[in-house]
Amino acid sequence: MKNWKYFMGTAMLGSALILGACGEESAQSEGTSNTEGGEAVEGSVAGDGSSTVAPILEALVEEYSAQSDVQVTVGVSGTGGGFEKFIAGTTDFSNASRPIKDEEAAQLEEAGIDYTEFLLAYDGLTVVVNPENDWATDLTVEDLKKIWVEDGTTKKWSDINPEWPDEEIVFYSPGTDSGTFDYFNEVILEEADMVSAATLSEDDNVLVQGVQGDKNAIGFFGYAYYLANQDTIKAVSIEGVEPNNETIESGDYSPLSRPLYTYVKNSAVAENPAVYDFMKYVIENAGAMAEAVGYVTAPQEEYDADMEALEGLK
Incomplete structure (x- = not known):
């Protein structure tokens, strides 16, 4: 199976040169990319969250x-799941x-x-089908609701359009801990229940495999995984x-x-030079890396506003 890490192999050839040059230039001109007060920054940083x-x-x-x-x-x-760990104070x-x-x-406020x-990039939640599917090439929002909202029936493509095959639809969706699930639930399902027959997974590569393997499958995930x-x-x-x-x-x-974010603990930036250094690198290079892996630069x-906010936390 080809997943985003295979795609990254080719994308990184170009991005490594770009980002490496940016990092080197930043370190030479500002002395802060990998140093703090003239000394090399050491330590650890932990994050979690959206697939x-x-x-x-991960590329950054x-x-x-x-x-x-x-x-x-x-x-x-x-x-x-990432926010649960963030609230627990482990990331x-x-x-x-x-x-x-x-x-x-x-909950974060209660935990102190x-x-x-920080805004990282923009994504287009992408609805995908098997290459053998030559009927559902364009769908309306109303079509998506008919397909994905639970109504107690076994859904067939012909239920959506009588000219489409009289075959059962096979569903692949991100899991309920996924922000992609939440977003789809809000703008498409409008908080209605998703079809109970859907295979759910927090791993987008599982969804890709499912759609690859069944001509009647439909799924959705981030744009980079489609690319x-x-x-x-x-x-x-x-x-x-x-x-x-x-x-x-x-x-x-x-x-x-939709926009893509990372949320950073203020005290971690203020107290841990490693967190500040890494987040500075992320903000400086998120736009270029977003394009490299298949998303859209903000x-x-x-990014200037993000950097100003980060500097204000030191």
């Missing part, structure tokens, strides 16, 4: 580790493919954990608009365009 954000962060960790003594670990428990940052929920923010939200496997799965246009960098950035790919003013 959608993982391609960006690989690049960063090549030029730093800081040890960075990034788990992939899904957005909800320094938490990756998310949706904004933090009110109840999560309340102040945090800052990494586009030779074996097919993206569906939504309301006549296909997901690509231009439509995601412009917002034309609606309502499935406007530069967003």
Whole structure:
């Protein structure tokens, strides 16, 4: 199976040169990329969270580790699972493919954990089908509701359009701890129950494999996972608009365009030079790496605002 890490192998050839040059230039000109007060930064940083954000962060960790003594670990428990660890105080940052929920923010406040939200990139949640599916090439939001909302029946493609095959639909969805599930639930299902027949997984590669293996399958996940496997799965246009960098950035790919975040513990930045150093590297290079792994760079003013916020935490 081809997953995003295979895609990264080719993308990193170019991005490594770009990011490496950026890191070297930053270290030489500012003296802060891998040093603090003239001394090399050491220590550890721990993060967790969204599988959608993982391609960006894990690639940045690989690049960063090549030029730093800081040890960075990034788990992939899904957005909800990542916030649980963040609330428990076991991580320094938490990756998310949706904004933090009110109840999560309340739990952090109760735990005495102040945090800052950083925008990393934009994503287009991508609906995919098997390459043999030559009927469901363009779906409306209403079609998606009919397909994915539980109504007590065994759903067939012909239920959505009588001209489509009289065969059962096979469903693959991110798990309930995933921010991608939450986002889809909000904008497509509108908080209704998802079909009970869906196979759920926090690992997007499991979803990719499922769609690859069944002509009647349909699934959804982040845009980068589609790009990494586009030779074996097919993206569906939504309301006549296909997901690509231009439509995601412009917002034309609606309502499935969305921002990607990381949330950072303020005290970790203030008290641990390793956390500050790594987050500085992330903000400086998130845009370039987002493009390298298949997402969409945010406007530069967003990264400038992120950097200003980070500096304010020291």
